[in-house]
Amino acid sequence: MAHFDDQLIELIAAVQASAHYRTIDPQVIERVGWSALQRYPSLKAAIKATKTELHQMIGAYADRAPQYAQWLAELQSAPSEATRQAVCRRLLSKHASTRERLPALAQLYPACFGGQPPQRVLDLGCGLNPLAIPWMALSPTTWYAAYDIDTALCAFLHAALPLLGVQGAAGICDLIAGPPPVAADVAFVLKTIPLLEQQRRGAGADLLRAIQAPRLVVSFPTRSLGGRNVGMATTYRGYMDTLAAAEGWSPRVIELPNELVFVIERHTPSRSRM
Numbered sequence: 001m002a003h004f005d006d007q008l009i010e011l012i013a014a015v016q017a018s019a020h021y022r023t024i025d026p027q028v029i030e031r032v033g034w035s036a037l038q039r040y041p042s043l044k045a046a047i048k049a050t051k052t053e054l055h056q057m058i059g060a061y062a063d064r065a066p067q068y069a070q071w072l073a074e075l076q077s078a079p080s081e082a083t084r085q086a087v088c089r090r091l092l093s094k095h096a097s098t099r100e101r102l103p104a105l106a107q108l109y110p111a112c113f114g115g116q117p118p119q120r121v122l123d124l125g126c127g128l129n130p131l132a133i134p135w136m137a138l139s140p141t142t143w144y145a146a147y148d149i150d151t152a153l154c155a156f157l158h159a160a161l162p163l164l165g166v167q168g169a170a171g172i173c174d175l176i177a178g179p180p181p182v183a184a185d186v187a188f189v190l191k192t193i194p195l196l197e198q199q200r201r202g203a204g205a206d207l208l209r210a211i212q213a214p215r216l217v218v219s220f221p222t223r224s225l226g227g228r229n230v231g232m233a234t235t236y237r238g239y240m241d242t243l244a245a246a247e248g249w250s251p252r253v254i255e256l257p258n259e260l261v262f263v264i265e266r267h268t269p270s271r272s273r274m
Contacts, residue, residue, distance in 0.1 A: 008030065008037060010043060011037065011047050012026065012029050012030055015033065015051060015054070020054075020065075023152035024054060024149055024150055025172045028054075028174050031174065032199075033050045056198065057195055057199075058148075058149065068156035075163045075164075078163075081134070085134040085135075088164070089105075095127055097127055097128075097129075100221075100257070101259065104257075105132055108254065108261070109135055109137070110137065111263075112254070112263055113136075113137075117137055117139060118142065118185035119141065119142055119185055120142070120184040120185045120186075121142060121184055121185070122147075122179075122184035123144065123145065124147050124189050124207070125147070125148060125175055125189065126146040126147060126157070126188070127153075130164065130170070133161075133165065134165070138165065142167065145168055145180070145182055146161070146168065146170040147179075148170070149173070149174060154171055154172055155170075156170075175196055175203075175207055176199055176200060176203055179207055179211045182212065184212065185215065186216070186217060187215070187216050189208065189218045191220065191259070192204075193208070193218060205243050213266075214266050214267060215266070216266065217261065217263055217264075218240070218251075218264065219261040219262070220239075240262050244262075
């Protein structure tokens with residue numbers, strides 16, 4: 001066991017030595033690394049497998065290393081709401097998931113909210129999605145809670161939220177362990193379920209059941225990052241149809257060019273408040 005612990009420590013250090021992964025929550029690196037050591041006979045192979053899995057979780061979607069300090073300065077210096085929205089649009093284009101959503105921003109969020117903007121929003125596995133707040137028509141008193149596994153991203157979003165016209169906070173959460181104990185009116189889980197299911201079968205469904213929000217907005221990609229149509233829409237429709245039938249949900253479906261969005265109304269009592 002001592003040898004295994006030493007290997008895990010060495011693995012974590014090797015992964016964090018890479019600029020691509022050093023801002024990922026250390027507990028996530030430890031969890032993924034521990035699993036890799038169980039599967040691979042050599043430390044070198046386990047390190048490579050850990051980096052590959054972390055890349056699939058977070059690194060594959062960004063064009064290049066994010067310049068969070070510069071981005072925050074641009075938001076802070078924007079002289080008007082229109083200028084700030086233009087900055088957000090440009091920043092959203094730097095991430096594959098949010099870039100694909102850009103043409104539908106003005107229509108998507110009102111459709112998700114059903115004409116009734118929420119007062120409390122939970123954004124899980126958020127990525128850069130909070131930068132779409134200017135298109136959400138939220139009240140200045142809205143509380144927006146964003147969670148991800150990248151510490152640098154969360155620090156940036158925590159500072160950016162007040163500039164986007166809402167109250168809120170951003171923090172670390174490993175969704176494999178479940179959602180944060182936070183109640184909201186609506187919860188975004190955008191393109192996150194497939195990543196969880198790759199790590200542990202059933203993790204995505206477990207997450208959705210545990211979220212404390214009466215409305216879930218859950219989405220899935222319908223094309224690969226390279227733009228190929230490989231049957232993902234059919235696969236994820238089947239996944240949600242099965243889960244919805246088991247839970248008694250009747251999702252409303254919004255089809256975007258590269259994304260399938262399910263809006264799920266539930267009658268789930270809130271168990272805690274922030």
